[in-house]
Amino acid sequence: MERKTPAKKTISEFLNSTVSPVDIEQIIEYLRSKNLKTNKVTVYRIIEHFYKEGIVTRLELGEGKFRYELNRNHHHHLICQKCGKIEDFKDVTIQELEKKIFKQRGFLVKYHSLEFFGICKNCQG
Amino acid sequence: MERKTPAKKTISEFLNSTVSPVDIEQIIEYLRSKNLKTNKVTVYRIIEHFYKEGIVTRLELGEGKFRYELNRNHHHHLICQKCGKIEDFKDVTIQELEKKIFKQRGFLVKYHSLEFFGICKNCQG
DNA sequence: TGACAAATGCAACTAAGTTGCATATACTCA
DNA sequence: TGAGTATATGCAACTTAGTTGCATTTGTCA
Known part of the structure; x- marks a missing residue:
């Protein structure tokens, strides 16, 4: 069964607070700013999990990497x-x-x- | 001034012959199949050139890499x-x-x- | 045909994302 | 409430797409 870990909670919080879609690095920066020791692998895995659950949407804006945002109403x-x-x-x-x-x-x-x-x-x- | 090199000609020919957008690796394979000795850097540079000239369109289809196709009519x-x-x-x-x-x-x-x-x-x- | 800019090739690099495996931790239930 | 366990994390090493610097080759035009 799924667990509510500090990293997951903090990433959710971050996604809730932003207006523009964010990339993995911005998420890592945010976690660091909250003094959570973190690791890109974990962030990738959490985001992938959110993506599979339909919690976030994945975007490519021509940068050669993905951005993510909460899957509120489609736009x-x-x-x-x-x-x-x-x-x-x-x-x-x-x-x-x-x-x-x-x-x-x-x-x-x-x-x-x-x-x-x-x-x-x-x-x- | 711009030159017509074998690599450029063959890549154009390939783009003309395909219906689906292709990635860099497919282009390299095609060049190899035509017995042109080739190099990914060259392919990237030629494709970038075509892209800047507006000859090809660049697409991202959620694969984490780009695909290219001739910029015929927009679709x-x-x-x-x-x-x-x-x-x-x-x-x-x-x-x-x-x-x-x-x-x-x-x-x-x-x-x-x-x-x-x-x-x-x-x-x- | 020779000069020269444009194109190519090579090697080494960066950056995004992935995998395997060992360790840590959130949650359950006794 | 404390131990057991599945889930989550961390680390290191890897893969893949794409880039850069620089030396060499080649198409073009005079």
Whole structure:
């Protein structure tokens, strides 16, 4: 049966406190800042566990590594190519698209990933 | 000025011949099969060059590495979680979404990535 | 054909993520 | 509440994707 360990609790706490998706290193930094002795293997394993449980979502934003965030309500991302800020964006038209894909192609969509890259409001002009 | 080298030509040829996005290793295998002595650094550099020129598109499909395909007309992907087949999918509603994002949020979308994960027709039932 | 910039190859490196195995610890139940 | 045990952790060593510096080769054009 699953156990509530300090590392798990602290990672959950961190994920709850952040707005942008975080990478493994940020998690490790947070644990260190809380004076928890830690280890990347453990962090990878906890995050993988959260991922398998559906607690977190895994994202790739073109960096060659994964980022994670709490799997609250589904949304997409607006990633600024200048300042790197990641905004959330919610929309329902994709659900329509998924239905269409099934009708037209017989492909049953389980989930999707949608990221928009561009220039945020502050970085324009 | 840019040169047409055997490696570049052969990689172009390979990209033209494939339907699914390929990874670096597949490119190296192809070059070997054509008896071109090759080297991963060169392949990375050529692909990066193609990418910067806008000749290829770079994709991440949750594998922890990149895949590439010719930048023909823009489309999305349907990735089967059982057999791994990657189908293309074209749709215009995303363009509408991009306009909406600019109107609502002032975020100027340069490009997006959209992948659908699920079960293809053949793998169902 | 020769000069020169562009392209390649090699070796060594970095960074993300994984594996095996020994040790530590959260939880259960007597 | 304390011992036993499965779960979680830590360490070291590894794999794989991708990068860098530098010396050598090669395509192109005059």
